[in-house]
Amino acid sequence: MSDNVVPPVRFRADVLAVPAYRQGATPTKPGYKLSSNENPFEPLPGVLDAIAQRSDINRYAAVAMPELRETIGAEFGVDGTHVHLAAGSVAILFQLVHAAAAAGDEYLHAWPSFEAYPSLGLASGAVASRVPLTPTAEHDLDAMADAITERTRVVLLCSPNNPTGPAIRRADFDRFMTRVPADTLVVLDEAYREFVTDPEAVRGEEVLRQHPNLVVLRTFSKAYGLAGLRIGYGVGDPAIFAAAASVAIPLSVTGIAESAARASLTPAARAAHAERVAALAERRDALAAALRELGLAIPQAQANFVWIPETGQVPGGVADALALAADFSEAGTLVRPFAGVGVRVSVGEPESVPVVIDIVRQHLAQR
Ligand SMILES: Cc1ncc(COP(=O)(O)O)c(C=O)c1O
Incomplete structure (x- = not known):
């Protein structure tokens, strides 16, 4: 919450103690x-036209959005049931941690990393466990594997890492996955994947199908330039996303965002x-x-x-x-x-x- 502001009603002390995400x-x-x-x-060619044609804003969007999910799934060699849309990939991070980790359970992430990670467990009472980056500002995957405990429910990997920049190498990722229990969710947050040029970097579409406990997160906010419309996605096991949907805020993805995302994926x-x-x-x-x-x-x-x-x-x-x-x-x-x-x-x-x-x-x- 904001500094020095006390609500006039009874609120959770643990919530009041946590600073809000700062833009x-x-x-x-x-x-x-x-x-x-x-x-x-x-905006990419065709995007503003697609938005302008969306005149049905008096209606809730039909949330299934099957064409968009099929198109995205094809990039990963899966069908649209393996794709989960949300109002930004940060929403999916919240859903997954919330769905997997109850009060006292842990989720693990590197630090410094995406500033939203530390507060993801707030609503569920899950505890964030941070593993420092290496001196070259990379994920220390050996230390992260060592830090997994009986209570770890989710491991967040940010590649390339925000704010430091390095991508996780494919060989390091593969070795790391052999050390993660098969029933522990691993989220590969690839918000910046499109900018990766290192041929040795892990690429979500190449590893997804080898790991049933892996979810790959991507967004239209960065490389696609749709940050203001709020649309991101996860790719992984449909049952994982069914659980995520149970804790999602309903009807969050707008029809305008859907149309802009679809227009961003035409050949032109x-x-x-x-x-x-x-x-x-x-x-x-x-x-x-x-x-x-x-x-x-x-x-x-x-x-x-x-x-x-x-x-x-x-x-x-x-x-x-x-x-x-x-x-x-x-x-x-x-x-x-x-x-x-x-x-x-x-x-x-x-x-x-x-x-x-x-x-x-x-x-x-x-x-
Ligand atoms: C690593 C990382 N993941 C996820 C997000 C969330 O992006 P969005 O919610 O706009 O999809 C960001 C945004 O800065 C980010 O840096």
Whole structure:
């Protein structure tokens, strides 16, 4: 909840103790918004038309959305019954942890990782267990396997990891899965999968069918640029999703989001999408390389952002993440600081890249 606000009614003390998810900052002056890993491109061809044609907004959407689920399932070699839609993939994370882990049960995730993970268990009383990343900002899968206990119900793997960038390697993933009990759910959160260029990275569509306890999560928010419409999906065993649906908020996926997602998967839209994703990955690599030239230890960047660590975390970082973010903000560019840990900079418009490099260069020169 918000700082220093006490509700006038009796609320759960454990809920009141947990800070609410904080969205990346919103610009207050002209500049670049590089704080939420959004897509800088305009909507894909056909998307705005598809939205405009959705005039039936006085009705609830028909939630089955079979065509969209079939299309997505085909990418994974499964039928649409293995696909679960929700108002953002973050909703599916909540559903799965809620459905699998009761009060006192554990779910495991790396840290630092997606900021929503620590509070996923709040409603059910499930306990989040964090395993620190390695010094190169990667998942420490051996330590994560060691941390699985009798009470672990869900393991969350974020690949590429938000906010640090590295993807999990396929060989490491395969070895990890041999150590996970077959009745423990593993969620491979691939919100940034489309930006992955490392041939050794795990790819959900290649491993899904080998593991009945695996769910792959994807979203239309990032590479497809539909963050504001809220639509994401999971792929896995239909029985897992039947349980997730039991704890889902009903009727959350709108017909407009469904139409936009379908329009994003036509051949023309896919071609434009592939070009844009390739451009963003190239821009990311150029930005990471330029920051490394300034002496910074930028970890492998496989998503649409780069991570600037603090020196306390690794040699070759900045002294103070908040101070660097303040310099960005002063220049009208918003990034995402993680106090004491580092700064995440999303890959935005082409013109933003030299601006980012300049701000960092000046920041380093002042210290
Ligand atoms: C790793 C990761 N997973 C899931 C999400 C949720 O995305 P959405 O709910 O927009 O699908 C995000 C959003 O930032 C993310 O970074």
